[in-house]
Amino acid sequence: MKTVQKFTLLSLIVLFAAGCNKNANTANDGALGSDAASRVYVKPGSYDEFYAFLSGGFSGQISVYGLPSGRLFRVIPIFSVDPEKGYGFNEETKPMLNTSHGIVPWDDAHHPELSQTNGETDGRWIFINGNNTPRIARVDLTTFETAEIIEIPNSGGNHSSPFTTQNTEYVVAGTRFSVPIPQKDIPIKDYKGNFKGALSFIKVNPETGNMNVEFQVLMPGFDYDLAHSGKGKSDGWTFFTTYNTEEGNSLLEVNASQNDKDFIAAINWKKAEEYIKAGKFREIPANYAHNVYDDKKHSATSTMIKTVRVLIPEECPGLVYFLPTPKSPHGVDVDPTGEYIVGNGKLSTDLTVHAFSKVLKAIEDKNFDGEAYGIPILKMDAIVGGVVKDAGLGPLHTEFDNQGNGYTSMFISSEVVKWKVGTWEILDRVPTYYSIGHLMIPGGDSQKPDGKYMVALNKITKDRFLPTGPELTQSAQLFDITGNKMELLLDFPTIGEPHYAQGIAASKIQSKSLKYYPLAENEHPFAAKAEKDTKVEREGNNVHIYMTTIRSHFAPDNIEGIKVGDKVYFHVTNLEQDWDVPHGFSVMGAQNAELLIMPGQTETLVWEPKQEGVIPFYCTDFCSALHQEMQGYLRVSAKNSNVPIKWSLGE
Amino acid sequence: MKTAFRTMLTMLIGVTLFACNQNSKGATAKGATTEESSQPQGQAAVKDDVSNPNVLQIAIGSASHTTLVAAVQAASLENALVNAGPLTVFAPTNEAFAKLPAGTVEDLLKPENKAALANILKYHVTPGNYSKEFLMKFKKLGQANNGSVEVEIKGGEIYVGGAKIIASIPASNGIIHVVDQVMLPKE
Structure with a gap:
């Protein structure tokens, strides 16, 4: 002991002496091993081993990082408009944000979920839920752009979503808030029995990725919190945690915590498919938007869908069972074998682990503990496979490595606890800084985890970074989990709230990443695929400018004949066919945003001049040595003027 | 040394x-x-003398809770008490600890009894921020040690696990109710 102290003392002195010569910020690395820096250092020009996709939470975006470096590569706008990229501001992407409530330009995006093939992440798409106005988005991982958004009908808050089945047959969407279905004007106090929770199964087309709401299971009016689908032996089932089985409609912090146990709802979706096939569904009226972006037309379309198929548990025996689980379970996570279903009772200190084989046995033996709304409740004693005792305070979520270990985040005790699947013994615990929510191991919710790194996603950072006023960045913390002890390597700041994340080996995505859109395949109705095709057309008050952009000019760059009160559409096609050469377009007084046009793409900005004059426009993305020369003028004349439409370049 | x-x-x-x-x-x-x-390593080590004090800071500053603070430190529970919570903490006074049979506190503070001590202390913590009036809505509370504790109203006074609330102090991450007895988990 004494020797250790002496050693520590010596190293401290060395450290402080070193601190004299340079910025002592490096001294703030806690109890890290001295080689942590080299283990996260990806030398300039080298690539990270993993992509990490962190949700932006209330920023409505996904941010893309490299692991282990923590370097930020891209922020993908999904549910939120993004003036930087013109997303939601240009005419092509506005329909992406259409809903039954009209354009909704923001959402709270929680759970990114990579598509899987045979239980393994395949790097094709990443899905994410919008909580507030219930939606699921699909991002294409060749373009890193939002490709599709589908609204979820009959939902009141799309939290338990969009967890995938093992071959991405479905992504799911469980409602957090139960609501009257169909919606109607009734007193809130009539909640009990009148409000229902819809658990939606969104079918994913295996070729195109396109989504449709295949069916919904209309469940009792509980709150459906999180979900995970079975895998391996439990493939064909999806598990949803519930709280508020008390069906309280006010002061839930008291009223939803009265029962010692809530349920995990186990849905047999293969059985559901049989019922659908047999016609045992009801088709009910609905109204929800389905928005698809077309990479050839470079435009999104929004379609309103008017019906949805629902299954009623009472009418479909064997479709749903309730697994009693202590104290308002939050996360429900299935181990890589599919045998164990971990329910993290957030008001408990224990993790309750159900064994899938026991669940099947209890169903077979009709080992029930009564029923709720016609749904059999399995006997808890008959299905519990194990309990991780005294794991920590406020257990939330579990991910798995490839060595048969579980890693559970503890909100209140601010730590990650590592435990052995099967023996339920606690192997290690490590503090996080601070107040961890989700955690992520690349592939950690699939059948094939990459058990090298674990990322803790923290809500609070207080003293971890230089302060920036009342709002501080939230953070991700990277741990090495290859040894017996988890080792903290790196803190890095995040965009918005890094609510949940997914990670994947870079090799599964890197080579498929698109470099440009082939101009020959551009089917945008207003594309000008060569400078000779550029033109300006007037249709009443609407003026369509077919414009091109290439290093380093716009065609045309002098335009006359625009009048006050016109609605001017700049349809700008980027003629470049070279990687990483977008052009920007902006015009003075535009009340939306800029355009940021990828090579081969066409985008449209609407501009409504309100006063006469000569108005400049220019390229905003530093594209070339002559970027500053990339400019043009528009002449705006009085409403009743006779100035003819005229356009030119270099005249 | x-x-x-x-x-x-x-x-x-x-x-x-x-x-x-x-x-x-x-x-x-x-x-x-x-x-x-x-x-303490973690949130309890955050230096912030400007924000409203949290549960731990209030307890540390209270002359009548030195035994409780010593117990929290012995059980390494500091970080749990500075968490975003919110937390309702039932804080027995030094006198309350003194009411325990002679030697109990000394025993509990021994390193080998750390788990038992932590269990008792967590039995004094409810996840939630519940004022005295608000507590009257409950019949029982779920505690951080996984147990539950009864709430009773006797003669207009509120008792939690048999302990009487004698003062209440709001904290930045919850509330402290000063109680006149140490609450002992049932099993």
Whole structure:
């Protein structure tokens, strides 16, 4: 002991002496091993081993990082408009944000979920839920752009979503808030029995990725919190945690915590498919938007869908069972074998682990503990496979490595606890800084985890970074989990709230990443695929400018004949066919945003001049040595003027 | 021996820092958190004298809760009490601890009884921020040790697990109810 102290003392002195010569910020690395820096250092020009996709939470975006470096590569706008990229501001992407409530330009995006093939992440798409106005988005991982958004009908808050089945047959969407279905004007106090929770199964087309709401299971009016689908032996089932089985409609912090146990709802979706096939569904009226972006037309379309198929548990025996689980379970996570279903009772200190084989046995033996709304409740004693005792305070979520270990985040005790699947013994615990929510191991919710790194996603950072006023960045913390002890390597700041994340080996995505859109395949109705095709057309008050952009000019760059009160559409096609050469377009007084046009793409900005004059426009993305020369003028004349439409370049 | 060591260390750090004359704040935190494992590491170590005090800061500042604070430190529960929570903490006074049979507190403070001590202390914590009036809505509370505790109203006074609330102090991350008895988990 004494020797250790002496050693520590010596190293401290060395450290402080070193601190004299340079910025002592490096001294703030806690109890890290001295080689942590080299283990996260990806030398300039080298690539990270993993992509990490962190949700932006209330920023409505996904941010893309490299692991282990923590370097930020891209922020993908999904549910939120993004003036930087013109997303939601240009005419092509506005329909992406259409809903039954009209354009909704923001959402709270929680759970990114990579598509899987045979239980393994395949790097094709990443899905994410919008909580507030219930939606699921699909991002294409060749373009890193939002490709599709589908609204979820009959939902009141799309939290338990969009967890995938093992071959991405479905992504799911469980409602957090139960609501009257169909919606109607009734007193809130009539909640009990009148409000229902819809658990939606969104079918994913295996070729195109396109989504449709295949069916919904209309469940009792509980709150459906999180979900995970079975895998391996439990493939064909999806598990949803519930709280508020008390069906309280006010002061839930008291009223939803009265029962010692809530349920995990186990849905047999293969059985559901049989019922659908047999016609045992009801088709009910609905109204929800389905928005698809077309990479050839470079435009999104929004379609309103008017019906949805629902299954009623009472009418479909064997479709749903309730697994009693202590104290308002939050996360429900299935181990890589599919045998164990971990329910993290957030008001408990224990993790309750159900064994899938026991669940099947209890169903077979009709080992029930009564029923709720016609749904059999399995006997808890008959299905519990194990309990991780005294794991920590406020257990939330579990991910798995490839060595048969579980890693559970503890909100209140601010730590990650590592435990052995099967023996339920606690192997290690490590503090996080601070107040961890989700955690992520690349592939950690699939059948094939990459058990090298674990990322803790923290809500609070207080003293971890230089302060920036009342709002501080939230953070991700990277741990090495290859040894017996988890080792903290790196803190890095995040965009918005890094609510949940997914990670994947870079090799599964890197080579498929698109470099440009082939101009020959551009089917945008207003594309000008060569400078000779550029033109300006007037249709009443609407003026369509077919414009091109290439290093380093716009065609045309002098335009006359625009009048006050016109609605001017700049349809700008980027003629470049070279990687990483977008052009920007902006015009003075535009009340939306800029355009940021990828090579081969066409985008449209609407501009409504309100006063006469000569108005400049220019390229905003530093594209070339002559970027500053990339400019043009528009002449705006009085409403009743006779100035003819005229356009030119270099005249 | 340990104390002497600590003093020496502090002096050394002081001297080095004086010589350095820069970035002293970060470096001090480092010295405090890495060397002594008994020191709080985590949110409890965050330096913030400006925000409203949290549950732990209030307890540390209270002359009548020195036994409780010593127990929290012995059980290494500091970080749980500074968490975003919110937390309702039932805080027995020194007198309440003194009511326990002679030797109980001393026994509990022994390292080998750390788990038992932690269990008792967590039995005094409810996840949630419940004022005295609000507590009257409950018949029982779920506690952080996984147990539950009964709430009773007798003669207009509120009792939690048999302990009477004698004062209530709002904290930045919850509320402290000062109680006149140590609440002991049932099993």
